[in-house]
Amino acid sequence: MSQKVLMKGNEAIAEAAIIAGCRHYFGYPITPQTEIAAYMAKRMPKIGGTFLQAESEIAAINMVYGAASAGVRAMTSSSSPGISLKQEGISYIAGAELPAVIVNSQRAGPGLGGIQPGQSDYFQAVKGGGHGDYHLIVLTPASVQEMAELTVKAFDLADKYRMPVMLLTDGTIGQMMEPVSLDLKVESAVEKPWATTGTEMKREHNIITSLSLVPAELEQWNLDRYAKYAHIEENETLWEEYMTEDADVVVVAFGIAARVSKNAVNAARAEGIKVGLIRPITVWPFPNKPLAALAAKGVSMVCVELSMGQMIEDVKLATECKVPVSLCKRVGGIIPTPNEILEAIRAAKGGNEA
Amino acid sequence: MTTEYLIAGFGGQGVLFAGKVLAYKALTEDKNVSWLPSYGPEMRGGTCNCSVILGDEPVGTPIVLEPDVLVALNLPSLDRYEDSVKPGGRIYLDSGLVDREVRRSDVQVCYLPATALAGKNGIDGLANMIMIGKVLSDLNQYDIPAIEAALKKCISAKHPEMLELNFRALELGREYQE
Numbered sequence: 001m002s003q004k005v006l007m008k009g010n011e012a013i014a015e016a017a018i019i020a021g022c023r024h025y026f027g028y029p030i031t032p033q034t035e036i037a038a039y040m041a042k043r044m045p046k047i048g049g050t051f052l053q054a055e056s057e058i059a060a061i062n063m064v065y066g067a068a069s070a071g072v073r074a075m076t077s078s079s080s081p082g083i084s085l086k087q088e089g090i091s092y093i094a095g096a097e098l099p100a101v102i103v104n105s106q107r108a109g110p111g112l113g114g115i116q117p118g119q120s121d122y123f124q125a126v127k128g129g130g131h132g133d134y135h136l137i138v139l140t141p142a143s144v145q146e147m148a149e150l151t152v153k154a155f156d157l158a159d160k161y162r163m164p165v166m167l168l169t170d171g172t173i174g175q176m177m178e179p180v181s182l183d184l185k186v187e188s189a190v191e192k193p194w195a196t197t198g199t200e201m202k203r204e205h206n207i208i209t210s211l212s213l214v215p216a217e218l219e220q221w222n223l224d225r226y227a228k229y230a231h232i233e234e235n236e237t238l239w240e241e242y243m244t245e246d247a248d249v250v251v252v253a254f255g256i257a258a259r260v261s262k263n264a265v266n267a268a269r270a271e272g273i274k275v276g277l278i279r280p281i282t283v284w285p286f287p288n289k290p291l292a293a294l295a296a297k298g299v300s301m302v303c304v305e306l307s308m309g310q311m312i313e314d315v316k317l318a319t320e321c322k323v324p325v326s327l328c329k330r331v332g333g334i335i336p337t338p339n340e341i342l343e344a345i346r347a348a349k350g351g352n353e354a
Numbered sequence: 355m356t357t358e359y360l361i362a363g364f365g366g367q368g369v370l371f372a373g374k375v376l377a378y379k380a381l382t383e384d385k386n387v388s389w390l391p392s393y394g395p396e397m398r399g400g401t402c403n404c405s406v407i408l409g410d411e412p413v414g415t416p417i418v419l420e421p422d423v424l425v426a427l428n429l430p431s432l433d434r435y436e437d438s439v440k441p442g443g444r445i446y447l448d449s450g451l452v453d454r455e456v457r458r459s460d461v462q463v464c465y466l467p468a469t470a471l472a473g474k475n476g477i478d479g480l481a482n483m484i485m486i487g488k489v490l491s492d493l494n495q496y497d498i499p500a501i502e503a504a505l506k507k508c509i510s511a512k513h514p515e516m517l518e519l520n521f522r523a524l525e526l527g528r529e530y531q532e
Binding site: 116262335 | 374377378381387390417
């Protein structure tokens with residue numbers, strides 16, 4: 001194993017992207033993800049890559065669209081308001097079925113909001129975000145090591161399924177430093193015969209577009225894409241389970257909220273409450289199966305989110321509302337404390353006994 | 355065992371750097387480490403803090419709410435965080451900059467005029483490292499090879515002279531007697 005280094009989460013994303021073979025980064029500065037752009041600006045010229053600070057987020061995502069069309073690994077990153085600006089481009093990339101990686105280091109919203117961490121772009125990330133029927137694969141790191149590993153995975157999944165993948169993180173994980181091993185495993189490169197790399201007069205033109213003016217053809221295109229999504233839901237869902245075997249109550253949380261929740265779960269266990277944690281690592285596809293299995297055992301759920309309650313809807317769908325699901329939340333850039341989550345766990349436990 | 359540190363002061367006092375040295379030292383000792391800066395519309399002269407968690411167990415939340423060790427390099431930091439320190443914990447004050455005493459009686463307090471001491475020794479700007487030297491010494495963590503390795507990680511190779519100056523500051527902290 002390679003030696004561990006201390007890195008900020010944002011820097012780990014940038015270095016992992018380079019390790020994954022990304023040589024085209026397009027971005028526009030915004031707190032709290034600017035370290036990604038800064039790192040790329042420093043590194044890309046030294047390795048023959050392209051760092052381009054675009055004139056806007058919209059320009060940056062369309063540069064990603066162009067680069068991805070040519071078959072290269074391309075990435076952009078931003079934070080919440082900037083990701084909203086990119087939605088049109090993301091929809092086009094999804095429609096044209098191109099691999100690309102988009103990082104959203106979320107801050108509190110809506111609007112310009114604040115610059116402290118948030119998770120209130122959950123709906124936007126997992127339900128599509130732009131117009132039309134599409135999904136992104138959405139990965140949610142909870143440590144700096146996962147920032148690195150899931151960045152590589154994002155590129156691999158994007159190429160494998162020809163679709164945009166989002167790394168949905170937040171200001172805290174982006175700004176914190178932890179030891180990270182950069183001994184990362186990258187899948188071997190996928191052939192991209194569809195890429196617009198020039199015909200050299202030897203083949204037909206490749207056409208990259210999201211336009212289809214024949215309704216029957218466009219319908220079929222959507223159906224095919226959703227067949228692909230069904231395969232992904234079956235095969236690519238990731239989550240972590242922590243002390244769920246004997247649990248009466250399970251906390252569901254991702255990213256920074258899951259980190260804080262783990263402290264609360266440990267504190268509750270010390271009080272004798274049988275509580276566990278499900279940490280979705282992909283939020284699309286969502287880990288429906290483990291949640292449904294816990295609901296079948298009558299386990300109550302506590303959703304911990306840095307939003308007014310967004311993922312809780314997916315938890316309720318996964319559990320088909322068979323068990324009580326409560327919400328423990330803070331918004332505005334505030335992170336719930338372990339004690340606040342412990343209170344919510346105690347309340348859920350009390351609800352079970354009542 | 356896990357120790358949670360909160361280092362706080364004005365921007366420019368080396369709060370984040372001090373935390374980084376602690377973090378890198380623990381990394382060389384194969385400990386679990388997290389380092390989280392306050393980030394925001396901060397600027398030189400504004401308040402700044404960083405949470406550092408070092409220990410044998412994996413780190414859950416990286417946010418230090420109840421520090422075992424508070425290093426306060428200015429009065430606003432003491433005012434803000436004094437009550438949050440764990441009972442039995444430690445507070446380190448730059449007593450030349452903080453003109454009041456700690457009100458709590460259930461914590462150990464170290465009054466160290468680090469900024470003045472740095473000035474007297476011709477190492478202005480290294481009060482942060484004097485404080486860290488004292489903290490490490492009091493916690494029986496003053497391991498010279500690990501400290502040197504950490505400094506090498508934190509100080510740019512372009513400024514090798516800073517290695518020695520930082521080490522001298524740490525030594526001043528270690529040797530300080532109230």
